[in-house]
Amino acid sequence: MRTKEDVINQGPCVVVAGGGTAGHIEPALALADAVRRARPDARVVALGTPRGLEGKIVPARGYQLEMIPPVPMPRKPTMDLLKLPLNVRRAIKQTRAVLDRVGADVVVGFGGYVSLPAYLAARGRLPIVVHEANARTGMANKVGARYAARVAAAVPDSGLPNAEVIGIPLRQSITDLDRQALRDEARRFFRLHPHAPTLLVFGGSQGAASINNAVAPLASEFARAGIGVLHAHGAKNTLAVQQIPGAPPYVPVPYLERMDLAYAAADAVLCRSGAMTVAEVSAVGLPAVYVPLPIGNGEQAFNCRPQVTAGGAIMIPDNELSPDKLREVLLPLLTNPRRLSAMGTAAQSTGHGSAADVLAKMVLDVVRK
Known part of the structure; x- marks a missing residue:
């Protein structure tokens, strides 16, 4: 001693x-x-x-x-x-x-x-x-x-x-992240449209099959609505999406090595609600649609509840997840800059x-x- x-x-x-x-x-x-x-x-x-x-x-x-x-x-x-x-x-x-x-x-x-x-x-x-x-x-x-x-x-x-x-x-790279200052660099890094509202999708390091299967069929609808997508689908999963020439691209990647740039490139997030994920998304002030992983004692649903209550997030139970549900939730959200801004402010107010x-x-x- x-x-x-x-x-x-x-x-x-x-x-x-x-x-x-x-x-x-x-x-x-x-x-x-x-x-x-x-x-x-x-x-x-x-x-x-x-x-x-x-x-x-x-x-x-x-x-x-x-x-x-x-x-x-x-x-x-x-x-x-x-x-x-x-x-x-x-x-x-x-x-x-x-x-x-x-x-x-x-x-x-x-x-x-x-x-x-x-x-x-x-x-x-x-x-x-x-x-x-x-x-x-x-x-x-x-x-x-x-x-x-x-x-x-x-x-x-x-x-x-x-x-x-x-x-x-x-980590400090998240707490000190200036999303606006990095936005142009982040969009170039992932080859995203420089100005289109952009959705970030991820399901943890391994991806999330239910999220992948619900989002990918909407690729052409996102494109026609002028929405870009950055989708980390997991190294063991594959993703085939329909691209429309001239529309904001739907960019599938196996894994996100640079989460700081991914957050900077995004206007909203669709993801699971593990404790670390919720903390990071809230800290950087991103509106979120959380799909809690339906295992254990249901802690993922509890993790994101303060953000939902504050108005910074929407929660969709995994058993309700479908292309129709995401169309109903995401398209109106991503095409409403005022709502995105208000949700981002509310999300950041719950962060630490x-x-x-x-x-x-x-x-x-x-x-x-």
């Missing part, structure tokens, strides 16, 4: 636990960036497992990655449930060894199966800070909150007692662009105390 003088003289070591999915990793790395902005002498170490996306994402962002055993929580009675106590004990032991070796001063967890062993390994040894991104709290963060010095949440009523609502930490810096201050305050 390092002393207070060590922290002052050498800078704090912040360990973030947010592996598995991008929804856990990206807020953790946004916090890491904010900690370094506030304390350039700080060290940030990320915990992860071999099965998650962190093996590719974390080193590429310049942070140290330490692997620990995953501890997934079985949702049904299986043999894995019987093995859970042994797996937890093994993971705690290995995680404690990592925390000791890197000289951790605080553990910050973002939920998921990487966070649970981190919380249990730090309990009684190191201060813990918990951040919950979803509108419905997962099991790992419910456990971590019992031992946490500070608890933060993206939205009210997440289920964590005494949680401070701060939003979701976002400073969440990463707020959480970094919370974490560093805990270390100082």
Whole structure:
């Protein structure tokens, strides 16, 4: 265990636990960036497992990655449930060894199966800070909150007692995005019409089949209405759309490497409503039509509810999604500049662009105390 003088003289070591999915990793790395902005002498170490996306994402962002055993929580009675106590004990032991070796001063967890062993390994040894991104709290963060010095949440009523609502930490390229300043560059980058109202469509890194199947048949109608489309359909999916010569193009791409330019090019968004997606779309002030993924405990519908209530978004249940429904919703929206502007303002009013810096201050305050 390092002393207070060590922290002052050498800078704090912040360990973030947010592996598995991008929804856990990206807020953790946004916090890491904010900690370094506030304390350039700080060290940030990320915990992860071999099965998650962190093996590719974390080193590429310049942070140290330490692997620990995953501890997934079985949702049904299986043999894995019987093995859970042994797996937890093994993971705690290995995680404690990592925390000791890197000289951790605080553990910050973002939920998921990487966070649970981190919380249990730090309990009684190191201060813990918990951040919950979803509108419905997962099991790992419910456990971590019992031992946490500070608890933060993206939205009210997440289920964590005494949680401070701060939003979701976002990377600076999103929070500082000037959509108008980048608009011309973004339209050229994707070969979109320079002036036509443009719809951005995406369904996560893998795409969303139900969204693809509902949007693609409308390509010619979008074109005749003077609407351009940028559609990320997923690397494993294909998309054939009808182009009309002289009309704004419908641009299908497998994946969006430059989300900042995609947001800058768009006038509205059609997408799922994962917590990170809702936070980013709101932060940049884009009107949205959300189609929540109908799995789990329905948290995606809860994630976008504040934006819908504020007038910045429209929600369509996945089982109601169809070309007819999208024609009814999207064509009047994208051809009404005044409505687009009002929805964008309402969406941005629900965002929390400073969440990463707020959480970094919370974490560093805990270390100082």
